[in-house]
Amino acid sequence: MKNKISIFSFCVLSLFFISCDQYTKHLAKEHLMFQMPKTYLHDTIVLEYAENTGAALSLGDNLSKSLSFWLLSVVPLLCLVGLFVYVVLKIDGFSRLKTMSLSLILAGGLGNIIDRLVYDRHVTDFMNLGIGSLRTGIFNVADMCVTGGVIGLLIVSYTEKKPEPAAVTETAPAPPDETEAGTKLP
DSSP, X not given: OHHHHHHHHHHHHHHHHHHHHHHHHHHHXXXXXXXXXXXXXXXXXXXXXXXXXXXXXXXXXXXXXXXXXXXXXXXXXXXXXXXXXXXXXXXXXXXHHHHHHHHHHHHHHHHHHHHHHHTTTOEEEEEEEEETTEEOOOBOHHHHHHHHHHHXXXXXXXHSOOOOOOOOOOOOOOOOSBOTTSOBOO
C-alpha cells in the first residue's frame, strides 16, 4: 500500500512541477515577448523573453532539425522513461528528499521536451540572474527543477547512510560426539 501512495505522490509532484513550468512559460510569452527586459534588484534579476532551439546555453542550436529532434527530444525522453521505471521499481527504499529530487528532474526534463515537441524545438526561457557582467544564461523553471533535483541527489548521496555490507561470521563446526559408525569418542 505504501508503494502505491509513494508512486502517486511522485506522479503528483512531477505533474505539479511540470504545470508550474508550463504556466510560467505561458506568462513569459504573454508578458515578455516583444517587450523590453524587466529588471529587479539593480539588474540582479532580469526577465526577458528568449527561445532556445538547443540545449543548455544554446548548445546544439545549429543542429539540423531531424538530428535535433533525436538528440534533444527522443533520447532525453527515453532517459526520462527509464528514470520513471526506475522510480516505480525502487521507490520503497527512497527518502522523501530523493523522491522529490527525482520528481524535479523528471518534471524539468519533461517540461522542456513538451516545448520542443509542441513548439517546433523552441523552448521558452525568460530568467537571467547575476551581478554586473557575471551572469547566468537565460533559463526557465524546468531548468531550475533539474538543477534543484541534481542538488537534492547530491545532498542525499552525502547524507544518507549507506547500508553496511553484511559481516561474514564463521562459526567453527561443533566437535562430533560420535564417529561415523555411531560409537562415542573417549
